[in-house]
Amino acid sequence: MAGHTQNEIVVKAPMEAVWEMTNDLPSWPGLFSEYASLEILEEDGPTTRFRLTMHPDENGTVWSWVSERTPDPVTRTVRARRVETGPFEHMDIHWQYFEVPGGTRMVWTQDFAMKPTAPVDDDWMTANINRNSKVQLELIRDKIEQRERESRTPAASRV
Numbered sequence: 001m002a003g004h005t006q007n008e009i010v011v012k013a014p015m016e017a018v019w020e021m022t023n024d025l026p027s028w029p030g031l032f033s034e035y036a037s038l039e040i041l042e043e044d045g046p047t048t049r050f051r052l053t054m055h056p057d058e059n060g061t062v063w064s065w066v067s068e069r070t071p072d073p074v075t076r077t078v079r080a081r082r083v084e085t086g087p088f089e090h091m092d093i094h095w096q097y098f099e100v101p102g103g104t105r106m107v108w109t110q111d112f113a114m115k116p117t118a119p120v121d122d123d124w125m126t127a128n129i130n131r132n133s134k135v136q137l138e139l140i141r142d143k144i145e146q147r148e149r150e151s152r153t154p155a156a157s158r159v
Contacts, residue, residue, distance in 0.1 A: 003122040007133035087118035
């Protein structure tokens with residue numbers, strides 16, 4: 001058995017703004033609420049290998065792992081995978097961006113399988129990812145839209 005999730009949101013902002021903010025890896029701790037830090041380990045052409053560290057969970061456990069991410073600005077897609085899989089047998093992520101009337105639709109697809117020794121199964125993780133992806137997508141949408149509003153407001157009126 002394996003897990004599969006797909007979540008999406010429309011951001012009322014131009015494609016370039018959504019692409020830029022969501023692919024600026026060093027800014028992720030400020031963009032996502034779950035990440036405490038991101039350390040870039042290696043860059044090889046368009047592929048970046050990095051360590052993500054989460055805020056402590058309800059039990060005080062700090063989760064951290066290494067991932068690789070390769071954006072393709074021509075197709076407006078990103079392929080990512082966990083290199084240090086932890087409790088996952090594998091975790092593959094596909095981000096897609098589409099221009100739509102009034103903004104940009106961003107789609108996250110995650111395909112994974114939990115190891116038999118993991119503390120949770122595929123069904124539990126599917127529900128968890130679906131629940132958390134909605135929270136993170138809404139947060140990212142709100143931050144991008146706020147930045148877009150501020151960029152259109154004359155500096156004098158922001159004081």
